[in-house]
Amino acid sequence: MLSLTGGLLGLIIGAVLGLTGAGGGIFAVPALVFGLGMDIRDAAPVALLAVGAAAALGALQGLRQGIVRYKAAIMLAAAGTVTAPLGVQLAHWLSPRWLNLVFVAIMLVVAYRMFMSSRGSQAEGDLAEVPPKVCKVSKDTDRFVWNVRTATTLGSIGVVSGLATGMLGVGGGFIIVPALAHFSELRMHSIVATSLMVIALLSAVTVFIAWSHGLSLTAPTSAFVLTALVGMAGGRVLARRVPSRMLQRVFSITCVSVAALMLMRNIG
Incomplete structure (x- = not known):
């Protein structure tokens, strides 16, 4: 029964990751905590393994389509690799109660940012002047114009996302996607695909660290990881057909709901 639950949860998380490039990781840990009764400290590396594997699949699809900015992804991942071990160490230092509270706070911040982003996309057609972005993109190639500010x-x-990846097992996409949307001129499809590549690279490093600390998989967690790949494939297919504004608002509402459940669990 637990294997079936784990498989169903993995399918959902993979689909969310494929649709948003940001949501899979942040929902994976609560799914394991509530669905399989795991401790948040034990759930984080398992969630990261599932999210990282699913993200790798999505990144390969994006590379074939030519929408992954792989140089940027490598830079983001390299910077994150420096701080990911520190995040893992912080997870061992903090109690599960405090990890829960940190996770709830991050979910609420992400929900707010995503909702505000959806309101901004609604006003895209307005005549208001759009502020210039730090990371410029060439209109001819759709690739970054590299300079010191961009790098x-x-x-x-990458540094911030690596710390979050190591500490909470959330992949870092919830940081990368809104940050690239805010600071760069990349289109959203390219942002999501690039984010998936960064998540895959960062997850590989962090899972390796967790494995050296004794990470092991049970039948339910193995099912969770495998079905996340299936969900990712389906989510990437649907991503182009679902309005981004609707995705962002549903994501925000779900984030707040899950954060409330985790807070009640922490108080209880």
Whole structure:
């Protein structure tokens, strides 16, 4: 029964990751905590393994389509690799109660940012002047125009996402996607695909660290990881057919709901 539950949860998480490039990781840990009764500290590396494997599949699809900015992804992942071990160490230092509270706070911030982003997309047709972005994109190639500001900005995003990946097992996409949307001129499909590549690379490093600390998989967690791949494939197919504004608002509402459940569990 637990294997079936794990498989169903993995399918859902993979689909969310494929649709948004940001949501799979942040929902994976609560899914394991509530669905399989795992401790948040034990759930984080399992969630990251599932999210990382699913993200790798999505990144390969994006590379074939030519929408992954792989140089930027490598820079983001390299910067994140520096801070991911520190995140893993912080997860061992903090109690599960405090990890829960940190996770709830992050989910609420992500929900707010995503909702505000959906309101911004609604006003895309307005005549208001759009502020210039730090990371410019060539209109001819749709690739980054590299300079010191671009490299510094992307490196900083990678540092923060690596810390979150190591500490909470959330992949880092919830940081990468809104940060690239805010600081760069990339289109959303390219942002999501690039984010998936970064998640795959960061997850591989962090899971390796967790494995060296004794990470092991049970039948339910194995089912969770495998079905996340199936969900990712389906989510990527649907991503182009679902309005981004609707996705962002549903994502925000779900984030707040899951954060409330985790907070009640922490208080209880």
